[in-house]
Amino acid sequence: MTIYGDDPDPPPPTYLLRNTLRKIRRFHKGGSPRHQIVILLGWLFLVYVVFRAHQYLFGKPSSPFLVCETPTHERSHHIILPNAPNKESLSRAWKTLQAVYDAHPPQPLELTLKSFKSLADFPNLEDIKNHTHISTEDAQASRNSHVQVTKKLLPYPDGLFSGQGIVMLAGGRYTGFATTGLGMLREVGSKLPVEIWVRDHQEENEEWCKELANDGIACRRLSDYMDTKLLEHGYQLKISSIFFSSFEQILFLDADNVPVRNPDGIFKSKAFTNTGVILWPDYWTHTGAPLLPYIVGLSDAASEVLRADQTAESGQLMWDKKRHWKALSLAAYYNYYGPQHYYTLISQGWAGWGDKDTFTIALQSLRQGFYMVPHKLVTLFVNGSSSGIGMLQADPTKPAAYEPMFLHSNIIKWSIRGFFCSGCADDEKDPVALSAWENAESSINRHLKEHRRIFSMEHMESMKIDPEPLIWKSFEHVACRSVWQHPDLCNRTREHMEQTFGYEFYGGDASPVSGGGGDQICRRIG
Numbered sequence: 001m002t003i004y005g006d007d008p009d010p011p012p013p014t015y016l017l018r019n020t021l022r023k024i025r026r027f028h029k030g031g032s033p034r035h036q037i038v039i040l041l042g043w044l045f046l047v048y049v050v051f052r053a054h055q056y057l058f059g060k061p062s063s064p065f066l067v068c069e070t071p072t073h074e075r076s077h078h079i080i081l082p083n084a085p086n087k088e089s090l091s092r093a094w095k096t097l098q099a100v101y102d103a104h105p106p107q108p109l110e111l112t113l114k115s116f117k118s119l120a121d122f123p124n125l126e127d128i129k130n131h132t133h134i135s136t137e138d139a140q141a142s143r144n145s146h147v148q149v150t151k152k153l154l155p156y157p158d159g160l161f162s163g164q165g166i167v168m169l170a171g172g173r174y175t176g177f178a179t180t181g182l183g184m185l186r187e188v189g190s191k192l193p194v195e196i197w198v199r200d201h202q203e204e205n206e207e208w209c210k211e212l213a214n215d216g217i218a219c220r221r222l223s224d225y226m227d228t229k230l231l232e233h234g235y236q237l238k239i240s241s242i243f244f245s246s247f248e249q250i251l252f253l254d255a256d257n258v259p260v261r262n263p264d265g266i267f268k269s270k271a272f273t274n275t276g277v278i279l280w281p282d283y284w285t286h287t288g289a290p291l292l293p294y295i296v297g298l299s300d301a302a303s304e305v306l307r308a309d310q311t312a313e314s315g316q317l318m319w320d321k322k323r324h325w326k327a328l329s330l331a332a333y334y335n336y337y338g339p340q341h342y343y344t345l346i347s348q349g350w351a352g353w354g355d356k357d358t359f360t361i362a363l364q365s366l367r368q369g370f371y372m373v374p375h376k377l378v379t380l381f382v383n384g385s386s387s388g389i390g391m392l393q394a395d396p397t398k399p400a401a402y403e404p405m406f407l408h409s410n411i412i413k414w415s416i417r418g419f420f421c422s423g424c425a426d427d428e429k430d431p432v433a434l435s436a437w438e439n440a441e442s443s444i445n446r447h448l449k450e451h452r453r454i455f456s457m458e459h460m461e462s463m464k465i466d467p468e469p470l471i472w473k474s475f476e477h478v479a480c481r482s483v484w485q486h487p488d489l490c491n492r493t494r495e496h497m498e499q500t501f502g503y504e505f506y507g508g509d510a511s512p513v514s515g516g517g518g519d520q521i522c523r524r525i526g
Contacts, residue, residue: 068520080216087225091225106145112133125304161322166250177255197240240335242319242321260392260404260407280372290304312360328362377393378392393406417432480494
Protein backbone atom coordinates (compact mmCIF):
# COMPACT_ATOMS: atom_id res chain seq x y z
CA MET A 1 0.00 0.00 0.00
CA THR A 2 1.22 3.49 -0.85
CA ILE A 3 -0.02 6.72 0.70
CA TYR A 4 0.44 9.96 -1.21
CA GLY A 5 -0.24 13.50 -0.11
CA ASP A 6 -2.12 14.17 -3.29
CA ASP A 7 -1.20 12.05 -6.29
CA PRO A 8 0.89 8.96 -7.08
CA ASP A 9 3.53 11.12 -8.80
CA PRO A 10 4.19 14.23 -6.63
CA PRO A 11 6.25 14.01 -3.43
CA PRO A 12 4.28 14.30 -0.20
CA PRO A 13 4.09 17.71 1.51
CA THR A 14 6.03 16.39 4.53
CA TYR A 15 9.01 15.81 2.23
CA LEU A 16 8.84 19.41 0.96
CA LEU A 17 8.69 20.74 4.51
CA ARG A 18 11.64 18.64 5.74
CA ASN A 19 13.71 19.68 2.73
CA THR A 20 12.92 23.36 3.35
CA LEU A 21 13.83 23.17 7.04
CA ARG A 22 17.19 21.58 6.17
CA LYS A 23 17.92 24.51 3.86
CA ILE A 24 16.91 27.01 6.52
CA ARG A 25 19.27 25.43 9.05
CA ARG A 26 22.08 25.36 6.49
CA PHE A 27 21.87 28.99 5.35
CA HIS A 28 20.59 30.79 8.41
CA LYS A 29 22.51 29.44 11.37
CA GLY A 30 23.36 32.91 12.56
CA GLY A 31 21.29 36.00 13.36
CA SER A 32 18.96 36.99 16.15
CA PRO A 33 15.94 34.85 17.10
CA ARG A 34 13.62 37.50 15.67
CA HIS A 35 15.53 37.49 12.39
CA GLN A 36 15.34 33.67 12.21
CA ILE A 37 11.56 33.69 12.82
CA VAL A 38 11.04 36.20 9.98
CA ILE A 39 13.17 34.06 7.65
CA LEU A 40 11.30 30.90 8.71
CA LEU A 41 7.89 32.48 8.03
CA GLY A 42 9.12 33.63 4.62
CA TRP A 43 10.27 30.13 3.74
CA LEU A 44 7.02 28.58 4.95
CA PHE A 45 5.04 31.01 2.79
CA LEU A 46 7.19 30.04 -0.19
CA VAL A 47 6.57 26.34 0.54
CA TYR A 48 2.82 26.99 0.64
CA VAL A 49 2.91 28.80 -2.72
CA VAL A 50 4.95 26.02 -4.34
CA PHE A 51 2.71 23.33 -2.82
CA ARG A 52 -0.50 24.98 -4.10
CA ALA A 53 1.03 25.44 -7.55
CA HIS A 54 2.03 21.77 -7.49
CA GLN A 55 -1.58 20.79 -6.71
CA TYR A 56 -2.90 22.99 -9.47
CA LEU A 57 -0.59 21.42 -12.05
CA PHE A 58 -1.65 17.91 -11.10
CA GLY A 59 -5.31 18.88 -10.86
CA LYS A 60 -6.06 17.01 -7.60
CA PRO A 61 -8.00 18.17 -4.55
CA SER A 62 -5.84 19.23 -1.69
CA SER A 63 -7.23 17.93 1.57
CA PRO A 64 -7.62 14.12 1.59
CA PHE A 65 -4.74 11.68 1.42
CA LEU A 66 -4.70 9.31 -1.56
CA VAL A 67 -4.23 5.71 -0.45
CA CYS A 68 -3.25 3.37 -3.29
CA GLU A 69 -2.78 -0.38 -3.49
CA THR A 70 -2.71 -3.25 -5.93
CA PRO A 71 -6.17 -4.82 -6.30
CA THR A 72 -6.70 -7.36 -3.54
CA HIS A 73 -7.34 -10.28 -5.88
CA GLU A 74 -4.10 -9.59 -7.76
CA ARG A 75 -1.92 -9.76 -4.66
CA SER A 76 -0.44 -13.09 -3.65
CA HIS A 77 -2.00 -14.37 -0.43
CA HIS A 78 0.06 -17.59 -0.34
CA ILE A 79 -3.08 -19.50 0.61
CA ILE A 80 -2.68 -23.18 -0.17
CA LEU A 81 -5.58 -24.85 -1.93
CA PRO A 82 -7.32 -27.47 0.23
CA ASN A 83 -6.84 -31.08 -0.74
CA ALA A 84 -9.78 -32.71 -2.49
CA PRO A 85 -11.81 -35.00 -0.22
CA ASN A 86 -11.39 -38.76 -0.73
CA LYS A 87 -14.26 -39.46 -3.12
CA GLU A 88 -14.30 -43.22 -2.74
CA SER A 89 -14.27 -43.26 1.06
CA LEU A 90 -16.76 -40.44 1.46
CA SER A 91 -19.15 -41.82 -1.13
CA ARG A 92 -19.04 -45.18 0.63
CA ALA A 93 -19.77 -43.56 4.02
CA TRP A 94 -22.69 -41.64 2.51
CA LYS A 95 -24.19 -44.73 0.87
CA THR A 96 -24.02 -46.56 4.21
CA LEU A 97 -25.89 -43.72 5.92
CA GLN A 98 -28.34 -43.42 3.06
CA ALA A 99 -29.24 -47.10 3.49
CA VAL A 100 -29.94 -46.42 7.18
CA TYR A 101 -32.11 -43.42 6.29
CA ASP A 102 -34.02 -45.38 3.64
CA ALA A 103 -34.72 -48.20 6.08
CA HIS A 104 -36.16 -45.89 8.76
CA PRO A 105 -38.35 -43.14 7.27
CA PRO A 106 -40.59 -40.91 9.40
CA GLN A 107 -44.37 -41.25 9.23
CA PRO A 108 -46.27 -39.98 7.44
CA LEU A 109 -43.70 -39.70 4.68
CA GLU A 110 -45.54 -36.69 3.25
CA LEU A 111 -46.49 -34.32 6.07
CA THR A 112 -49.04 -31.76 4.94
CA LEU A 113 -47.68 -28.21 4.86
CA LYS A 114 -50.27 -25.58 5.74
CA SER A 115 -49.91 -21.82 5.99
CA PHE A 116 -50.71 -19.95 9.19
CA LYS A 117 -53.44 -17.33 9.10
CA SER A 118 -50.83 -14.58 8.99
CA LEU A 119 -47.09 -14.48 8.54
CA ALA A 120 -47.01 -10.89 9.76
CA ASP A 121 -47.84 -11.84 13.35
CA PHE A 122 -46.19 -14.57 15.41
CA PRO A 123 -48.74 -17.39 15.90
CA ASN A 124 -50.29 -17.87 19.32
CA LEU A 125 -49.76 -21.04 21.33
CA GLU A 126 -53.10 -22.60 20.46
CA ASP A 127 -52.51 -22.11 16.73
CA ILE A 128 -49.07 -23.71 17.07
CA LYS A 129 -50.39 -26.68 19.05
CA ASN A 130 -53.22 -27.43 16.65
CA HIS A 131 -51.65 -26.56 13.31
CA THR A 132 -50.21 -29.92 12.17
CA HIS A 133 -52.05 -33.18 12.71
CA ILE A 134 -50.00 -36.33 13.30
CA SER A 135 -51.70 -39.49 14.51
CA THR A 136 -50.48 -41.31 17.63
CA GLU A 137 -49.49 -44.29 15.48
CA ASP A 138 -47.45 -42.17 13.06
CA ALA A 139 -45.74 -40.34 15.91
CA GLN A 140 -44.75 -43.64 17.51
CA ALA A 141 -43.47 -44.99 14.19
CA SER A 142 -41.41 -41.83 13.61
CA ARG A 143 -39.97 -42.06 17.12
CA ASN A 144 -39.02 -45.71 16.57
CA SER A 145 -37.34 -44.85 13.27
CA HIS A 146 -35.46 -42.03 14.95
CA VAL A 147 -34.20 -44.38 17.67
CA GLN A 148 -32.92 -46.84 15.06
CA VAL A 149 -31.18 -44.13 13.06
CA THR A 150 -29.37 -42.75 16.13
CA LYS A 151 -28.19 -46.29 17.01
CA LYS A 152 -26.76 -46.86 13.53
CA LEU A 153 -24.96 -43.54 12.99
CA LEU A 154 -21.39 -44.12 11.86
CA PRO A 155 -18.37 -43.21 14.02
CA TYR A 156 -16.15 -40.35 12.92
CA PRO A 157 -14.02 -41.42 9.93
CA ASP A 158 -10.46 -40.67 11.07
CA GLY A 159 -8.14 -39.49 8.33
CA LEU A 160 -10.83 -38.26 5.92
CA PHE A 161 -10.91 -34.61 7.03
CA SER A 162 -8.30 -32.12 8.17
CA GLY A 163 -7.70 -28.46 8.89
CA GLN A 164 -9.90 -25.40 9.06
CA GLY A 165 -11.66 -23.63 6.25
CA ILE A 166 -14.70 -21.88 4.88
CA VAL A 167 -17.46 -23.61 2.91
CA MET A 168 -19.88 -21.81 0.62
CA LEU A 169 -22.56 -22.91 -1.86
CA ALA A 170 -22.87 -21.45 -5.35
CA GLY A 171 -24.54 -22.26 -8.64
CA GLY A 172 -27.11 -20.49 -10.78
CA ARG A 173 -27.94 -16.97 -9.59
CA TYR A 174 -26.19 -17.71 -6.29
CA THR A 175 -22.83 -17.66 -8.05
CA GLY A 176 -23.17 -13.89 -8.50
CA PHE A 177 -23.83 -13.48 -4.77
CA ALA A 178 -20.89 -15.75 -3.94
CA THR A 179 -18.47 -13.55 -5.92
CA THR A 180 -19.23 -10.74 -3.48
CA GLY A 181 -18.94 -12.84 -0.32
CA LEU A 182 -15.67 -14.40 -1.48
CA GLY A 183 -14.29 -11.03 -2.47
CA MET A 184 -15.15 -9.59 0.93
CA LEU A 185 -13.47 -12.49 2.73
CA ARG A 186 -10.18 -11.44 1.18
CA GLU A 187 -10.88 -7.70 1.51
CA VAL A 188 -11.38 -8.01 5.29
CA GLY A 189 -8.18 -10.04 5.56
CA SER A 190 -9.23 -13.68 5.77
CA LYS A 191 -6.39 -16.07 4.95
CA LEU A 192 -8.40 -19.28 5.28
CA PRO A 193 -8.78 -21.70 2.36
CA VAL A 194 -12.27 -21.92 0.90
CA GLU A 195 -14.33 -24.59 -0.82
CA ILE A 196 -17.12 -23.54 -3.20
CA TRP A 197 -19.68 -26.30 -3.73
CA VAL A 198 -22.12 -26.59 -6.62
CA ARG A 199 -24.67 -29.27 -7.41
CA ASP A 200 -23.02 -30.62 -10.59
CA HIS A 201 -20.93 -29.72 -13.65
CA GLN A 202 -23.84 -27.82 -15.21
CA GLU A 203 -23.65 -25.28 -12.38
CA GLU A 204 -19.86 -25.06 -12.43
CA ASN A 205 -18.09 -22.20 -14.19
CA GLU A 206 -14.69 -23.66 -15.06
CA GLU A 207 -13.07 -20.33 -15.96
CA TRP A 208 -14.20 -18.81 -12.69
CA CYS A 209 -12.86 -21.82 -10.80
CA LYS A 210 -9.43 -21.31 -12.40
CA GLU A 211 -9.44 -17.70 -11.15
CA LEU A 212 -10.49 -18.77 -7.65
CA ALA A 213 -7.65 -21.30 -7.39
CA ASN A 214 -5.15 -18.42 -7.43
CA ASP A 215 -6.81 -17.12 -4.27
CA GLY A 216 -6.84 -20.36 -2.26
CA ILE A 217 -10.42 -21.23 -3.25
CA ALA A 218 -11.32 -24.67 -4.62
CA CYS A 219 -14.44 -25.65 -6.56
CA ARG A 220 -16.23 -28.90 -5.68
CA ARG A 221 -19.21 -30.75 -7.19
CA LEU A 222 -21.66 -32.61 -4.98
CA SER A 223 -22.41 -34.94 -7.89
CA ASP A 224 -18.90 -36.38 -7.53
CA TYR A 225 -19.89 -37.79 -4.12
CA MET A 226 -23.60 -38.56 -4.23
CA ASP A 227 -26.65 -38.86 -6.44
CA THR A 228 -27.82 -35.26 -6.48
CA LYS A 229 -31.23 -36.29 -7.83
CA LEU A 230 -31.99 -37.01 -4.18
CA LEU A 231 -31.63 -33.30 -3.42
CA GLU A 232 -35.00 -32.01 -4.54
CA HIS A 233 -34.75 -28.72 -2.65
CA GLY A 234 -31.93 -26.18 -2.38
CA TYR A 235 -32.11 -26.31 1.43
CA GLN A 236 -30.71 -29.87 1.27
CA LEU A 237 -27.46 -28.73 -0.35
CA LYS A 238 -26.03 -27.03 2.74
CA ILE A 239 -25.75 -30.13 4.93
CA SER A 240 -24.30 -32.06 1.97
CA SER A 241 -21.54 -29.52 1.34
CA ILE A 242 -20.58 -29.55 5.02
CA PHE A 243 -20.66 -33.36 5.13
CA PHE A 244 -18.40 -33.81 2.07
CA SER A 245 -16.04 -30.87 2.67
CA SER A 246 -12.39 -31.76 3.20
CA PHE A 247 -12.21 -29.54 6.29
CA GLU A 248 -12.54 -30.94 9.79
CA GLN A 249 -13.51 -27.57 11.25
CA ILE A 250 -15.83 -25.46 9.13
CA LEU A 251 -17.23 -21.97 8.91
CA PHE A 252 -20.19 -22.28 6.56
CA LEU A 253 -21.46 -19.14 4.82
CA ASP A 254 -24.48 -18.78 2.58
CA ALA A 255 -23.70 -17.37 -0.86
CA ASP A 256 -25.47 -14.11 0.07
CA ASN A 257 -23.49 -13.71 3.30
CA VAL A 258 -21.05 -10.78 3.32
CA PRO A 259 -18.47 -10.72 6.14
CA VAL A 260 -17.87 -7.21 7.47
CA ARG A 261 -14.94 -8.24 9.69
CA ASN A 262 -12.25 -10.90 9.39
CA PRO A 263 -13.82 -14.15 10.71
CA ASP A 264 -10.60 -16.19 10.97
CA GLY A 265 -10.29 -15.64 14.72
CA ILE A 266 -13.56 -17.43 15.47
CA PHE A 267 -11.81 -20.79 15.19
CA LYS A 268 -9.65 -19.86 18.21
CA SER A 269 -12.50 -18.38 20.26
CA LYS A 270 -13.60 -19.93 23.53
CA ALA A 271 -17.10 -20.25 22.13
CA PHE A 272 -15.82 -22.64 19.48
CA THR A 273 -13.02 -24.44 21.30
CA ASN A 274 -15.29 -25.16 24.28
CA THR A 275 -18.23 -26.54 22.31
CA GLY A 276 -17.27 -27.26 18.69
CA VAL A 277 -20.43 -25.61 17.32
CA ILE A 278 -21.47 -21.96 17.04
CA LEU A 279 -24.97 -21.02 15.90
CA TRP A 280 -26.49 -17.58 15.40
CA PRO A 281 -30.04 -16.55 16.46
CA ASP A 282 -32.99 -15.84 14.21
CA TYR A 283 -35.78 -13.38 14.99
CA TRP A 284 -38.25 -15.75 16.64
CA THR A 285 -38.65 -18.69 19.01
CA HIS A 286 -39.70 -22.22 18.06
CA THR A 287 -42.97 -22.91 16.26
CA GLY A 288 -42.46 -26.67 15.91
CA ALA A 289 -45.22 -29.26 16.32
CA PRO A 290 -45.80 -30.37 19.94
CA LEU A 291 -44.89 -33.94 18.89
CA LEU A 292 -41.44 -32.87 17.67
CA PRO A 293 -39.76 -33.27 21.11
CA TYR A 294 -41.38 -36.71 21.50
CA ILE A 295 -40.27 -37.93 18.05
CA VAL A 296 -36.62 -36.85 18.50
CA GLY A 297 -36.40 -38.17 22.08
CA LEU A 298 -36.50 -34.96 24.09
CA SER A 299 -39.72 -35.86 25.93
CA ASP A 300 -41.94 -38.86 26.60
CA ALA A 301 -45.05 -37.24 25.13
CA ALA A 302 -46.16 -34.20 23.15
CA SER A 303 -44.47 -31.26 24.80
CA GLU A 304 -43.82 -27.52 24.71
CA VAL A 305 -40.26 -28.01 25.97
CA LEU A 306 -38.77 -26.26 22.89
CA ARG A 307 -41.28 -23.43 22.78
CA ALA A 308 -39.11 -20.80 24.49
CA ASP A 309 -35.93 -21.77 22.65
CA GLN A 310 -34.41 -19.34 20.18
CA THR A 311 -34.40 -20.61 16.61
CA ALA A 312 -31.18 -20.54 14.59
CA GLU A 313 -30.37 -18.46 11.51
CA SER A 314 -28.10 -20.68 9.42
CA GLY A 315 -26.70 -18.14 6.97
CA GLN A 316 -23.51 -18.78 8.94
CA LEU A 317 -22.55 -21.62 11.26
CA MET A 318 -19.40 -23.14 12.77
CA TRP A 319 -19.01 -26.90 13.03
CA ASP A 320 -16.26 -29.23 14.29
CA LYS A 321 -16.99 -32.47 12.45
CA LYS A 322 -14.74 -34.61 14.66
CA ARG A 323 -16.55 -33.57 17.85
CA HIS A 324 -20.04 -33.53 16.34
CA TRP A 325 -19.97 -36.07 13.52
CA LYS A 326 -23.00 -37.99 14.72
CA ALA A 327 -25.03 -34.82 15.21
CA LEU A 328 -24.10 -33.79 11.67
CA SER A 329 -25.21 -37.22 10.39
CA LEU A 330 -28.50 -36.94 12.30
CA ALA A 331 -29.08 -33.46 10.85
CA ALA A 332 -28.44 -35.04 7.45
CA TYR A 333 -31.26 -37.50 8.20
CA TYR A 334 -33.62 -34.62 8.98
CA ASN A 335 -32.63 -32.94 5.71
CA TYR A 336 -32.88 -36.19 3.75
CA TYR A 337 -36.58 -36.19 4.64
CA GLY A 338 -36.73 -32.41 5.03
CA PRO A 339 -39.03 -31.22 2.24
CA GLN A 340 -41.45 -34.10 2.78
CA HIS A 341 -41.53 -34.18 6.57
CA TYR A 342 -38.98 -32.67 8.94
CA TYR A 343 -38.93 -29.05 7.71
CA THR A 344 -42.67 -28.93 8.35
CA LEU A 345 -42.46 -30.82 11.65
CA ILE A 346 -39.84 -28.35 12.93
CA SER A 347 -41.40 -25.05 11.78
CA GLN A 348 -44.95 -26.02 10.71
CA GLY A 349 -44.67 -23.68 7.76
CA TRP A 350 -43.98 -20.55 9.78
CA ALA A 351 -41.25 -18.21 8.49
CA GLY A 352 -37.95 -20.02 8.28
CA TRP A 353 -39.21 -23.30 6.83
CA GLY A 354 -36.10 -25.21 5.75
CA ASP A 355 -32.82 -26.60 7.01
CA LYS A 356 -31.93 -23.95 9.55
CA ASP A 357 -33.11 -25.64 12.76
CA THR A 358 -32.21 -29.20 11.80
CA PHE A 359 -28.71 -28.58 13.21
CA THR A 360 -30.02 -27.43 16.59
CA ILE A 361 -32.53 -30.28 16.92
CA ALA A 362 -29.87 -32.88 16.07
CA LEU A 363 -27.51 -31.52 18.72
CA GLN A 364 -30.26 -31.40 21.33
CA SER A 365 -31.49 -34.89 20.47
CA LEU A 366 -27.99 -36.32 21.06
CA ARG A 367 -27.46 -34.12 24.14
CA GLN A 368 -24.46 -32.40 22.60
CA GLY A 369 -23.62 -28.88 23.69
CA PHE A 370 -23.30 -25.88 21.39
CA TYR A 371 -22.86 -22.12 21.64
CA MET A 372 -25.72 -19.87 20.58
CA VAL A 373 -24.48 -16.32 20.07
CA PRO A 374 -26.18 -14.28 22.84
CA HIS A 375 -26.60 -11.04 20.88
CA LYS A 376 -29.74 -10.40 18.88
CA LEU A 377 -29.29 -9.82 15.19
CA VAL A 378 -29.64 -6.28 13.85
CA THR A 379 -31.72 -5.53 10.76
CA LEU A 380 -29.93 -3.26 8.30
CA PHE A 381 -32.04 -0.85 6.23
CA VAL A 382 -31.44 0.99 2.98
CA ASN A 383 -30.12 4.49 3.60
CA GLY A 384 -33.02 6.92 3.97
CA SER A 385 -35.78 4.32 3.78
CA SER A 386 -37.54 1.54 5.67
CA SER A 387 -36.60 -1.10 3.09
CA GLY A 388 -34.53 -3.89 4.51
CA ILE A 389 -31.10 -5.06 3.33
CA GLY A 390 -30.32 -8.00 5.57
CA MET A 391 -29.35 -9.28 9.00
CA LEU A 392 -26.19 -8.20 10.79
CA GLN A 393 -25.00 -11.04 12.98
CA ALA A 394 -22.65 -10.57 15.92
CA ASP A 395 -18.99 -11.45 16.40
CA PRO A 396 -18.96 -14.50 18.73
CA THR A 397 -15.48 -13.60 19.97
CA LYS A 398 -17.00 -10.51 21.66
CA PRO A 399 -19.53 -11.93 24.15
CA ALA A 400 -19.66 -8.81 26.32
CA ALA A 401 -21.07 -6.44 23.69
CA TYR A 402 -22.58 -6.59 20.22
CA GLU A 403 -20.12 -6.08 17.36
CA PRO A 404 -21.16 -7.07 13.83
CA MET A 405 -19.33 -9.83 11.95
CA PHE A 406 -21.61 -11.04 9.12
CA LEU A 407 -24.19 -9.37 6.91
CA HIS A 408 -26.58 -12.08 5.74
CA SER A 409 -28.13 -10.21 2.82
CA ASN A 410 -31.39 -12.11 2.69
CA ILE A 411 -33.33 -9.19 1.16
CA ILE A 412 -30.98 -7.23 -1.11
CA LYS A 413 -28.54 -9.68 -2.69
CA TRP A 414 -25.15 -8.07 -3.30
CA SER A 415 -24.13 -8.86 -6.87
CA ILE A 416 -22.60 -6.31 -9.24
CA ARG A 417 -24.42 -7.78 -12.22
CA GLY A 418 -27.65 -7.67 -10.23
CA PHE A 419 -26.92 -4.02 -9.41
CA PHE A 420 -25.54 -2.53 -12.62
CA CYS A 421 -25.92 -4.98 -15.51
CA SER A 422 -27.71 -3.71 -18.60
CA GLY A 423 -29.47 -6.27 -20.76
CA CYS A 424 -28.19 -9.24 -18.77
CA ALA A 425 -31.66 -10.78 -18.69
CA ASP A 426 -30.95 -11.80 -22.31
CA ASP A 427 -27.60 -13.40 -21.49
CA GLU A 428 -28.13 -17.02 -22.55
CA LYS A 429 -25.15 -18.37 -20.59
CA ASP A 430 -25.58 -16.46 -17.33
CA PRO A 431 -28.86 -14.52 -17.26
CA VAL A 432 -29.62 -11.94 -14.57
CA ALA A 433 -33.08 -10.54 -13.96
CA LEU A 434 -33.70 -6.82 -14.41
CA SER A 435 -30.91 -5.09 -12.49
CA ALA A 436 -31.51 -2.53 -9.75
CA TRP A 437 -30.00 0.12 -12.04
CA GLU A 438 -32.57 -0.75 -14.74
CA ASN A 439 -35.52 -1.27 -12.39
CA ALA A 440 -37.06 2.03 -11.28
CA GLU A 441 -39.04 0.17 -8.60
CA SER A 442 -35.92 -1.13 -6.87
CA SER A 443 -35.33 0.28 -3.38
CA ILE A 444 -31.73 1.13 -4.35
CA ASN A 445 -32.34 2.43 -7.89
CA ARG A 446 -31.98 6.10 -6.91
CA HIS A 447 -28.93 5.34 -4.81
CA LEU A 448 -27.21 3.86 -7.87
CA LYS A 449 -28.43 6.56 -10.26
CA GLU A 450 -27.50 9.41 -7.91
CA HIS A 451 -24.29 7.81 -6.62
CA ARG A 452 -25.38 7.59 -3.00
CA ARG A 453 -24.41 5.14 -0.30
CA ILE A 454 -26.77 2.21 0.25
CA PHE A 455 -25.80 1.78 3.90
CA SER A 456 -26.62 4.57 6.35
CA MET A 457 -23.36 6.18 7.48
CA GLU A 458 -24.95 7.05 10.82
CA HIS A 459 -25.77 3.37 11.33
CA MET A 460 -22.29 2.31 10.26
CA GLU A 461 -20.54 4.82 12.50
CA SER A 462 -22.57 3.69 15.51
CA MET A 463 -21.22 0.15 14.96
CA LYS A 464 -17.71 1.33 13.99
CA ILE A 465 -17.71 -0.38 10.61
CA ASP A 466 -17.78 0.80 7.00
CA PRO A 467 -17.95 -2.26 4.75
CA GLU A 468 -19.61 -0.67 1.72
CA PRO A 469 -16.44 0.72 0.06
CA LEU A 470 -14.83 -2.73 0.36
CA ILE A 471 -17.91 -4.42 -1.10
CA TRP A 472 -17.58 -2.14 -4.12
CA LYS A 473 -13.92 -3.08 -4.45
CA SER A 474 -15.09 -6.68 -4.69
CA PHE A 475 -17.67 -5.56 -7.26
CA GLU A 476 -14.97 -3.79 -9.28
CA HIS A 477 -12.95 -6.99 -9.51
CA VAL A 478 -15.92 -8.91 -10.95
CA ALA A 479 -16.91 -6.13 -13.37
CA CYS A 480 -13.42 -5.24 -14.59
CA ARG A 481 -11.01 -8.15 -13.99
CA SER A 482 -12.91 -11.46 -13.86
CA VAL A 483 -14.59 -13.87 -16.29
CA TRP A 484 -17.63 -11.57 -16.14
CA GLN A 485 -15.72 -8.40 -17.02
CA HIS A 486 -17.47 -6.04 -19.42
CA PRO A 487 -16.42 -2.48 -20.38
CA ASP A 488 -19.83 -0.90 -19.79
CA LEU A 489 -20.38 -2.70 -16.48
CA CYS A 490 -16.84 -1.81 -15.40
CA ASN A 491 -17.25 1.87 -16.28
CA ARG A 492 -20.57 2.17 -14.43
CA THR A 493 -19.06 0.44 -11.41
CA ARG A 494 -16.00 2.68 -11.34
CA GLU A 495 -18.03 5.82 -11.90
CA HIS A 496 -20.17 4.97 -8.88
CA MET A 497 -17.08 4.21 -6.79
CA GLU A 498 -15.45 7.49 -7.81
CA GLN A 499 -18.54 9.61 -7.18
CA THR A 500 -19.66 7.88 -3.98
CA PHE A 501 -16.49 6.78 -2.18
CA GLY A 502 -13.64 8.80 -3.70
CA TYR A 503 -11.97 5.91 -5.51
CA GLU A 504 -9.57 6.50 -8.40
CA PHE A 505 -8.04 4.00 -10.81
CA TYR A 506 -4.56 4.22 -12.32
CA GLY A 507 -2.50 2.15 -14.72
CA GLY A 508 1.14 1.23 -14.26
CA ASP A 509 2.19 4.64 -15.61
CA ALA A 510 -0.01 6.43 -13.03
CA SER A 511 -2.48 7.41 -15.76
CA PRO A 512 -6.25 7.09 -15.18
CA VAL A 513 -7.87 3.99 -16.69
CA SER A 514 -11.39 2.97 -17.65
CA GLY A 515 -13.20 -0.09 -18.96
CA GLY A 516 -10.95 -2.67 -17.30
CA GLY A 517 -7.42 -3.24 -16.03
CA GLY A 518 -5.70 -0.81 -13.71
CA ASP A 519 -2.67 -1.60 -11.58
CA GLN A 520 -3.64 0.67 -8.72
CA ILE A 521 -6.92 1.25 -6.87
CA CYS A 522 -6.76 4.49 -4.92
CA ARG A 523 -9.14 6.12 -2.48
CA ARG A 524 -9.15 9.55 -0.90
CA ILE A 525 -9.46 9.46 2.86
CA GLY A 526 -9.45 12.07 5.57
